[in-house]
Amino acid sequence: MTDKIAVPSRTREVLAKYGISAKKSLGQNFLTDGNILRRIVDAAQLNKSKGALEIGPGIGALTQYLADEAGTVVALEIDQRLLPVLDETVGQQDHVKVMHGDVLKEDLHALFAEHFHNVEAVSVVANLPYYITTPIVMRLLEEELPLEHIVIMIQREVADRMTASPGGKEYGSLSIAVQYYCEAELVAVVPRTVFVPQPNIDSAVIRLTRRSRPPVEVADAQRFFATVRAAFTQRRKTIYNNLRAAFPEAAGVHDMREVLLSCGIEPSRRAETLSMEEFARLSERLGVLSG
Numbered sequence: 001m002t003d004k005i006a007v008p009s010r011t012r013e014v015l016a017k018y019g020i021s022a023k024k025s026l027g028q029n030f031l032t033d034g035n036i037l038r039r040i041v042d043a044a045q046l047n048k049s050k051g052a053l054e055i056g057p058g059i060g061a062l063t064q065y066l067a068d069e070a071g072t073v074v075a076l077e078i079d080q081r082l083l084p085v086l087d088e089t090v091g092q093q094d095h096v097k098v099m100h101g102d103v104l105k106e107d108l109h110a111l112f113a114e115h116f117h118n119v120e121a122v123s124v125v126a127n128l129p130y131y132i133t134t135p136i137v138m139r140l141l142e143e144e145l146p147l148e149h150i151v152i153m154i155q156r157e158v159a160d161r162m163t164a165s166p167g168g169k170e171y172g173s174l175s176i177a178v179q180y181y182c183e184a185e186l187v188a189v190v191p192r193t194v195f196v197p198q199p200n201i202d203s204a205v206i207r208l209t210r211r212s213r214p215p216v217e218v219a220d221a222q223r224f225f226a227t228v229r230a231a232f233t234q235r236r237k238t239i240y241n242n243l244r245a246a247f248p249e250a251a252g253v254h255d256m257r258e259v260l261l262s263c264g265i266e267p268s269r270r271a272e273t274l275s276m277e278e279f280a281r282l283s284e285r286l287g288v289l290s291g
């Protein structure tokens, strides 16, 4: 097994050897702490019958740990410059496949069919590029890929929003979108000091575990999400004001106050206090009214 590269001196050495400087535009902050890598990999509950998809392997710090635990590892990296590095650090193992590609464009169902057809379960495990965290997570959830867990390092602030419960300032449409599909747990808070180069924000690791069915039943999931987004348009405004502005046609015909009260929701409340069940009731009611 290759020496672990997740130590600052070794990371700098590898980057220097290949003449690579980290690209900020691709969110390149390389993780250099073995204890955190261990916690990420433990949270994914891998074994040799399972597969791991890593998004953005960088120079292979996390990939090395995944390769020790999983039966198949696919590592998808957008930066062509890193491919020869990955070839040296992790690519020599038969069960590790390094691929060049953009996670937002790649046909992930085809990738799963080709590389993960003989594993029991697959998890996404990644230290994500921060500039596209939300689009990546939403793509993984909305495409309904057969994933056991999604264990990701992301900005602390986004982790707080994805795992938030009603009532706090972190709770919003992202919390609901993620928790509609998954159970979301905080695994670890990670200081900025463990990256090379150091980002100017702290990070956190979260684990998302797909629910067998959503926690609320709605006839039309898109309408449900549209209702949630509308309710949070201006956080400081009441749910009544936000909904009236977002659904002017319904508001022209129906009294939004009555609509809210008929769902058991006080019109003067703010969206951040509504539970997922209350949003579901509201979206169903708006659906009935709009015919």
Ligand code: SAM
Binding pocket: 026, 027, 028, 029, 030, 031, 032, 055, 056, 057, 058, 059, 060, 061, 062, 063, 076, 077, 078, 079, 101, 102, 103, 104, 126, 127, 128, 129, 130, 132
């Ligand atoms: N996994 C490494 C680690 O933990 O040290 C690197 C993590 S770094 C935060 C994010 C990685 O994602 C970089 O290697 C970057 O080049 C890659 N990346 C950025 N955008 C990507 C995309 N659209 N598709 C695939 N990889 C991407």
